[in-house]
Amino acid sequence: MFLEEADSDGLAQEDRTQTLIDSFFDRVGEEEKSDEAVCPNLGMEMISYDYLSYLESIEPNNTESENESDNNLLKHHDIIDRFIEKADSNASFSLSEDDASVNRDQKDYISDNEIEEDTFLTETLAKIYIKQKKYEQALTIIKRLSLNFPKKSAYFADQIQFLEHLIINEKNKKQS
Template sequence: MNPAQLITWLNDPASLDKDSLSPLREMVDDFPCFTAARMLYLKNLSQLNDMRYTSELVKTAIAVPDRRKLYLFMEDRPESSLPGLTQAGSAENRDFSLIDRFLHHVSVQEADDDLELSDNYVKPEEQTAETDAPESDAFSLDYLNYQTLYDDASADAAAFSSSQPMQGQDLIDAYLSGDHKKVEAGIPAQTTSDVASSEETPTDDATLEAMTSGLPEASFSEALARIYVKQKRYDRALEIIKSLSLKYPEKNRYFADQIRYLEQLINSTNQY
């Protein structure tokens, strides 16, 4: 095979046919780390409906550095068609956005550890024929449903984020920055007097509840959880997120990540 032929196939994968299958197979055997050749060979198998497609698909998915590129190439879709997760940037979601990015960063590193800690974990050598999943099933979780999982995650994050500034956001920002005079000025007079009569400090629950008393219930809970995270009172934030998870089951997967992260923070804090 000459380089010109390879470039032709890369520019026009539709030209792959039964005559191109053998040269591509030889190239993959000779250069197993040549990603372009592997993807072309896989595309060729797909277009010919070859029975080796499924097993080769698993191998290629492991070998390629970016499975999104593989997905787009196999589906003949432009890169712009793959939606990204909602970008964090709004003030009312900045703390939860940091948690999301942290979880996304460490999820791959912790995957094996999570499996070993699970009560249902079975070592590969202990698996029986009945518990082994078919290769096609294992692959479908990673490749065939990639677009669906990506869309669901985007929908969960977008549904939980508010496009409008949350009511009382300026008071919350002032509280977090330590501007207690502004906080007291923004709290209704009757509530302020109740807080002033308390013997607790300006960072107590009475101040928080007074400050967020005028907010809708969902915003109230989110604001309290965010403030507790900022104060490193992770146990209180965890209680609120668990309550939201039960109340809004359609966002359960989104809240599950927050719960998992907060539990890790609590465990780490208790060790010191």
């Protein structure tokens, strides 16, 4: 008796499964038709997913846009040609440096040995000097930072010791 109920449930289950599968395929067929209506310009079936066939279908559109861009470039080409002709006729010009500009350029460059009060002294700058193996400049920056921030003096004291050891090691390497 239990087996008979199971068989009837199994048949009902199979019928239900079959109904679900059929409805799914019906919906998929409707979606494919709607996709074809949305993309009529492709001129190819949605079955093919080949990239080359896709490029071939789009290629006529690309050639039209390339021709338009070439025409735009040629429109401005005559302006460029006229400018070049004018430049060739007035080819005499010279550059001269003013004393003020030379002095201004020299002021812009500060040597690494000069660390003034006005410059920004940061821990990041000290780290950069350490990476460049300019340990003495990094040490002066860290010492000034420890004076400016007394609450962090213990933190800076460790870094100062580390830098002093690095400087001693560098001097020993140079002497060897």
